[in-house]
Amino acid sequence: MGKLLIVGSVAFDAIETPFGKTDKILGGAAPFIGLAASQFDVESAIVSVVGDDFPQKYLDLFAENNIDISAIEVVKGGKTFFWSGKYHNDLNSRDTLETQLNVLADFNPKVPHHFKDAEIVMLGNLNPSVQLSVIEQMEVRPKLIILDTMNFWMDSFLDDLMKVIEKVDVITINDEEARQLSGEYSLVKAAEKIHAMGPKYVVIKKGEHGALLFHNGDVFFAPALPLEEVFDPTGAGDTFAGGFSGYLAKTDDYSFENMKNAVIHGSNLASFNVEKFGTKRLQNLSHEEVFKRLQQFKSLTQFDIKLT
Ligand code: AMP
Numbered sequence: 001m002g003k004l005l006i007v008g009s010v011a012f013d014a015i016e017t018p019f020g021k022t023d024k025i026l027g028g029a030a031p032f033i034g035l036a037a038s039q040f041d042v043e044s045a046i047v048s049v050v051g052d053d054f055p056q057k058y059l060d061l062f063a064e065n066n067i068d069i070s071a072i073e074v075v076k077g078g079k080t081f082f083w084s085g086k087y088h089n090d091l092n093s094r095d096t097l098e099t100q101l102n103v104l105a106d107f108n109p110k111v112p113h114h115f116k117d118a119e120i121v122m123l124g125n126l127n128p129s130v131q132l133s134v135i136e137q138m139e140v141r142p143k144l145i146i147l148d149t150m151n152f153w154m155d156s157f158l159d160d161l162m163k164v165i166e167k168v169d170v171i172t173i174n175d176e177e178a179r180q181l182s183g184e185y186s187l188v189k190a191a192e193k194i195h196a197m198g199p200k201y202v203v204i205k206k207g208e209h210g211a212l213l214f215h216n217g218d219v220f221f222a223p224a225l226p227l228e229e230v231f232d233p234t235g236a237g238d239t240f241a242g243g244f245s246g247y248l249a250k251t252d253d254y255s256f257e258n259m260k261n262a263v264i265h266g267s268n269l270a271s272f273n274v275e276k277f278g279t280k281r282l283q284n285l286s287h288e289e290v291f292k293r294l295q296q297f298k299s300l301t302q303f304d305i306k307l308t
Contacts, residue, residue: 002143004044004249005115006033007134008124008238009104010054010072013278014084017091017232025278026058027083029124029148032235035282036242036269037122038065039290040250045115047071047134048126049107051078061283071112078103091230092207099152104130111137119252122245123147123168124238128160135167144254146170147199148241151177165197170259172203172241187212188219201259203244205237213263215256222263225271225297232277236270239282243269268294 013027030046037044045068052074062069079102087094109130116139123131125148135145147168153161154177165171171194179185182193191202191214202214208230210223243266244259251258271293275281 001042002119002249002252003115003117004037004042004245005047005111005118005121005134005142006030006037006044006067006124006242006245007047007109007122007126007131008033008148009081009083009126010046010048010050010058011081011083012054013234014082014097015232015234015277016084016086016097018087018089019231020277022277024082026061027234027278028081029126029235029238029241031058031062031279032238032273032282033122033124033242033245034062034067035065035279036239036266036273037246037249038067039243039269039285039287040246041066042246042249044068044246044249045071045112045118047109047111049073049075049078049081049103049109051075051080051103053078054080068112068115071110071115073107073110075103085234087233091233094233096152109134109137116140119143120245120249121145122241123164124241125150125153128153128157128164131164132160132167135164143252144169144245144248146172146241146245148172148237149177150174151180154180162197165194165199168199169254170201170203171199172205172237172244174205174207174237178202178204188214191219201256203263205240207233207236211240211263211267213256213259215259218256220256220260220263222260222267223301224267225293225300227271227274230274233274234278236274239273240266240270242266264294264297268297
């Protein structure tokens with residue numbers, strides 16, 4: 001079992017979907033990643049920052065899920081990162097209404113000493129300069145560095161982001177962001193261009209249309225489980241990244257074959273996350289429920305065809 005170091009925003013989110021509205025609930029990339037990865041009982045830690053407006057009960061929630069919180073800095077008098085978004089009726093697209101970086105704007109991350117040899121570093125969505133600083137603080141080159149980011153950082157911090165992309169093994173982004181980053185409409189061409197920027201593995205997430213994993217001219221596709229109801233897609237990408245990295249940390253096998261399994265585990269956990277607002281569903285998710293849905297995934301994708 002490998003150690004998993006998670007970096008990412010910890011936030012207050014205000015979300016509007018066709019089914020309802022929330023005011024300032026727990027959000028951010030790191031909580032979704034951490035809670036999803038905790039399904040694999042891995043040793044994990046979050047590096048992030050919050051203001052002193054951040055409730056202790058959320059920090060307790062991370063700790064109860066065996067996530068080391070010693071590197072979540074609490075800034076006295078500071079305000080926690082805030083994001084608000086509104087989903088369109090198809091739930092596949094959304095508008096960001098507001099992003100307040102607050103304490104994230106000048107955060108200096110400190111990797112805890114006992115995680116400087118982590119096998120996996122999961123760089124969740126936040127400032128590329130913070131992601132870079134975390135890579136530089138590692139004492140041993142991690143076996144796998146995974147990067148997730150979004151258009152916000154591509155729009156205004158592209159130079160910094162390119163420096164991070166150069167150093168990672170895996171990048172996970174959504175289809176729209178892959179097109180923006182590469183300037184290619186075809187996702188196959190986009191993946192090729194992104195490979196050339198550094199990452200050996202490119203994962204392109206397509207929301208309810210599944211995820212693609214590209215490596216050296218090979219491609220693997222995992223569908224998303226067709227769900228009766230999608231309530232709130234916020235954090236689906238981060239949950240995917242948490243399942244993907246958590247499974248790899250548990251199995252300590254970084255081959256392309258095992259990454260296919262990791263993609264399935266990521267998609268499986270993401271399918272739960274969208275059923276309730278924010279992290280609610282991940283907070284009450286049993287191993288049994290996860291296992292049962294994994295079986296559904298298997299029967300959804302298995303077929304016996306004669307190639308003659
Ligand atoms: P996802 O739906 O997977 O794209 O992730 C949504 C989460 O990303 C929300 O909980 C937000 O708090 C967080 N988020 C939104 N914008 C940013 C940003 N610019 N940097 C870091 N995290 C962000």
